Amino acid sequence: MLPSRLFPTFVSLRTKMLVLFCLMVTVPFLLSGAITYSKYSARAAKDAQAYSDQLAEQVAINLERYIQELERITLSLYYDDNALDILTRHDGGFRTGNYLASDESFKMNQLISSAIYERTEVAGVFIFALDGSLFSNLQETSKSSWLPQENEWMREAEADDGGLTVLPPASSPNYLTNVPEVASIARLIKNPYTNAKLGFVKVDLTSSGFEKILSSVRITENSKLYIFNRNGEMIYPFDSNQEGLAAGNPEEEALNDRLRQDGRTLVSERETGYGGLRIMGIIPRSDLQKDARELISFILWISLASLLAAYLISVLASNQLVKPIRSLYMKMKRVQNGELGERAPIMTNDEIGLLTAGFNGMVAQLDKNIKEIYELGIREKQAELSALQSQINPHFLYNTLESISMAAGRDRQDELSRVISSLGKLLRYTVNRQESKVTLREELDFVENYLSIQSFRLEDRLRADIRVDFSHESVLVPKLLLQPLVENAIEHGMGSKPLTLTLTTKADEQDLLIRIEDDGRGIGPERLNQIERILAEVEPIRAESVSGTGNREKGFALRNIHRRLRILYGESYGLSLDKSRTQGAAVHVRIPFQWGES
């Protein structure tokens, strides 16, 4: 279809449009999706960081207040003289198996209970006297004495020297039954006056207090908050094993290390101004990206949907575009095959419409031109003919011929008279073109008239021998078939020697063969080939051949008869030359054996 040199493969306009449409839809969508995603998730991380920092700050403040409140419990001892008295009384050397006086125990109990009133998260408050006595608000469930090896934390509290010590969750040994897992705050009790060591106070806390503070704070679904004490030991949540961290110090570092290693989390850290607690908020990045992911999948779905829509639209649009082009192409093909009457309907009002209109105009012009040239030829012929007919009316012509003939006859010029008579018949036969097929007899009469005139001209140099079986005389043949062939034979065969023409017919199956041969100069092999080529030409007879030179017309006379026969009877009929002859020439006419039914 297209020159393959320029276009290696044929890619239809539709395919190109489809690809273009899809690219136009997908590329911007995916690009904007990717940009949105990265921007959005970065923004989300930033926001989350700020938010979690803020929260950690808030938590730190709350926690600090909480610790201060709890501290007040421990401090209440300092403002209670009874408690100080009791502790002073018990500051002797350490021993086991101390007996607690019930009034002392009662007083202490009352003191503590009033301090922790309505603080449900407090599991218990213990006051450790130096002689090993243990006071508590829990009368039945707590021990009444303590052992130094069970209370390692005292060294730390002692080091703080009256400051607040926050202890990580542990099983407290000071309970008799139902030993709870508690975090504690503890401090050393000193005599406010002498600054002498009096004992220790320890407040055991269940996790509910922390939970209350932290529960209101939740950044994302999987975010976590950790609280560590000064030493990096985990205060909250209580069960450090749950986090997959090995128990032991310092847990904060371990957690930090792990978080920094995987990098999949956002971390916010704050330290309380009081109590030395550190708060660490951890937000998994996946939580942050969740929204972005949702957004991205949303974008992907939309782009998929619009891709589908674009495909459909492009199919429709390309149909709209390609259909008129296709139909135009089809029309062009038909015009190419010579159907000049074809016109393409203008379906769209755009460039294709213009193209179609242009095509129509072009074909119409072409058609018109061809018709004009063709019709002009015919008209000219008609004009010539009618001019001829009007100028020389038959009456005038034939009467003139008759006069000449009679004049000749009167002078005993019988031959002349005969020739004139033949000429008249010749003219009559040629001009009367009413029927296209005549009997072979009529055609032969015409040829004989023609030969009679020719022999008058050529005298002894022309002899004719017509051998046609009587039964062939009624076969129908195209009018004016034989005379041009005879004329051709005389024209080309006549040399210095007399020429003998022989016309014979033969029935061959359902065909009739007419053979016109002469013993003249013959046809040279070159000329023979040329004639064969002319006969083989498939092109229709053009107008130019009609007005061509005389020399050309000779060859065309054969071709015109040949083509006429093929048009009338089919491809297997027509003229052929006998190439086997070494002398003279022979033309064969093959036509179907047809006869008029009478």
Next chain:
Amino acid sequence: MNILLAEDEPKIRQGLRAIIEDVVKNELRILEADNGKTAFEMFRTSERMDLVITDIRMKEMDGLELLRRIKQEQKDTPIVVISGHDEFEYAREALRYGVMDYLLKPIERVELARVLARIQAEGKGGPAGDESPEPDKERLVIRKVKELIQQSLEQEISLQFLAERVYLHPKYLSETFKRETGQNLSDYVTERRIAKARQLLSGTTLKVAEVAAMCGIPNHKYFASLFKQHTGATPTEYRERG
């Protein structure tokens, strides 16, 4: 023989007269007229005409009008029209008035001679004797030709073929045969062939195509068509009928 000649061109009139004089040797009287009106006057006033020869286009009164009037006057007068026109209209009208022949200009001497001979023969009620100086020889030629045809039915028979064998010009042979037998040579040949075909069809069991070939008509479809024209039955039907 009385002949009325109506023709407006004197040269043609003279020529026609010359031909007639060549053919009709004795008791000839020719009346000439250069238009229809004069001709009709002559026809009415003079004695009975044996033949009227007229052109179509003439001044005063044309040939067709003349025909009509003569036919009204005397119905059985033989008329020959000689015309440069071969338009169907003229010919049809002429034939309606019962003309004997319609010759086209320029006429051939032989054609006119044949017509004259026919009229002479009809007028005498038998074949013209005085025209053929050697009647026996003529009949001999015809007999020879018929024999030749009978012997050659299987092969191609052309006019040339016969003419060569009787040492005559083909045209002359054709004319002579027609004159002597009243039949065209080609019709005679076809007739003989069909006769032979009938014989073969009833007398043998040869195939129709073979019969056709043996009768010199190798195209058996054409043969069948010819056979039906002559006998009213196709070869197969003819054979079945016995």
